[in-house]
Amino acid sequence: MRKRALAISIITTLALTSCSLGSGSDDGAAGGGSDRVVLVTHDSFNLPKELKTEFEKDSGFRLVVRQSGDAGALTNKLVLTKDDPTGDVAFGVDNTFASRALKAGVFADNTPTGVPAGAEAFDLPGDGGARLTPVDDGNVCVNVDTTWFAAHHMTPPATLDDLTRPAYKDLFVTPGATTSSPGLAFLLATIAKxxxxxxxxxxxxxxxxxxxxxxxxxxxxxxFTQGGGNGSRPIVLSYDSSPAFTVADGTSTTKALLDTCFTQVEYAGVLAGAKNEKGARALVDFLLSKDVQAALPDAMYVFPVAQDAPLPADWSKFAVQPTKPWTVSPEDIDAHRDEWLRTWSDLVSR
Incomplete structure (x- = not known):
């Protein structure tokens, strides 16, 4: 298993950084023609080249990937271009933004074939997988550098409340809610609690x-003190999978605090008005295939929705998922997201 704390090139592909499947750009028509299918996605989309080749060989379509920032930026672009979509299929709209895209009519009805067992547990309420198909999931969680706390003879925090205690003053760093999808997830976790x-x-x-x-x-x-640089803060907002990438001598040097987590689910869907609807449906089916589901942990650092998909050895041991993550309904998020973000921005700017 690759060690995220020791390899910056690997670290920077985890949450909001970019890695592409294929060239990522194309100067042709906005949608897919008869020989290609255009995938609009976020900057973190990444699958092995052999899977791209497999899809193209099996489907007969050339895959073109267009990346559009994080989940929020992707959703905004999809909504703004819904009457003239820039692709055929989208991947990466998550449960914090999905209701906006559905309300705007971004996605067409689609019934995938070969939906793996377990995927239905991640269907959006009110959609039931009719337009958006769950592909992967993960949890945004506070992480701690266990080696730092051991060296300082301190007990690490365990809960959201603990982060406000004097013992942990100046030790926590988090991305912002208005500038990153994990930051928004953390804000939602605090709203849920x-x-x-x-x-x-x-x-x-x-x-x-x-x-x-x-x-x-x-x-x-x-x-972050375990981030591969010279960080001074041993508490960071990251993911439940993060400890699987900080393994040294058979032990992880970090730990996710499972009482602080908020679940993120990523979806794929056929865009309404797609020029290559057949190719779009084939790609959604492909993202649910055994090969892709098995590749997701190493390729995009997320859990597959297929309950029987194998996990890397370090994931099985160190990427522990919470049993009761914090949740906010998509309806509440859609109704209050802008208000919550404005209030949060006012608090941070004081």
């Missing part, structure tokens, strides 16, 4: 020296 009191929580968190940066890469690789 504290309800209307979430602003009081953030006031206490910021007063305790929490540092807010633009993106996950800044938080993890620059400020």
């Amino acid at each position: 504290y309800g209307d009191g979430w602003t009081d929580y953030w006031t206490r968190l910021l007063a305790n020296g929490a540092k807010v940066v633009d993106g996950w890469e800044d938080a993890y690789t620059v400020d």
Whole structure:
């Protein structure tokens, strides 16, 4: 298993950084023609080249990938271009933005073939997989550098409340809610736990020296003590899979705090108005195939939705998923996202 803390080239592909399947750009028509299918996705989309070759050989379509920032930027672009879509199929709209895309009519009805067992558990309420098909999942969680706390003879935090305690002053770094999808997920976790009191929580968190940066890469690789650089903060917002990439001598040097997690699910869907609807449907089916589902942990650092997909050895041991992650319904997110983000921005800017 690759060690994220020791390899910056690997670190920077995890959350919001870019890695592409294929060339990522194409100067032809906006949608797919008869010989190609255009995938619009986020910057983190990445699958092995052999899987691209497999899809193209089996389907007869050339795959063109267009990347559009993180999940939020991707969704915004899909909504703005819904009457003249820039591709045939989209991957990477997650449960924090899906309701907006569905309400705008971005996606066409689609019934995939070969949906793996377990995938239905991630269907969006009210959609039931009719337009958006779940492909992968993961949890945004606070992570701690266990070696730092051991060296300082300190007990690491375990809960969201702990992050506001004086013992952990100036030790936590998180990406912002308005500038990163994991940052938004963390904000939603605090809203799920504290309800209307979430602003009081953030006031206490910021007063305790929490540092807010633009993106996950800044938080993890620059400020986090296990991020491969010279970071000084041993508490960071990252993922439940993160400890599987900080393994040394058979032991992970980090740990995800499972009481702090918020689940993210990524979906794929055929775009309404797709020029190559057949190719788009074939690609959604391919993303659910055994080969792709098995490749997701190493390729994109996420869990497959197929319950029987194999996991790498270090994942089985160190990438522990929470049994009761915090959740906010897609309807509530859609109704209050802008309001919550404005309030959060006001708190951070004080």
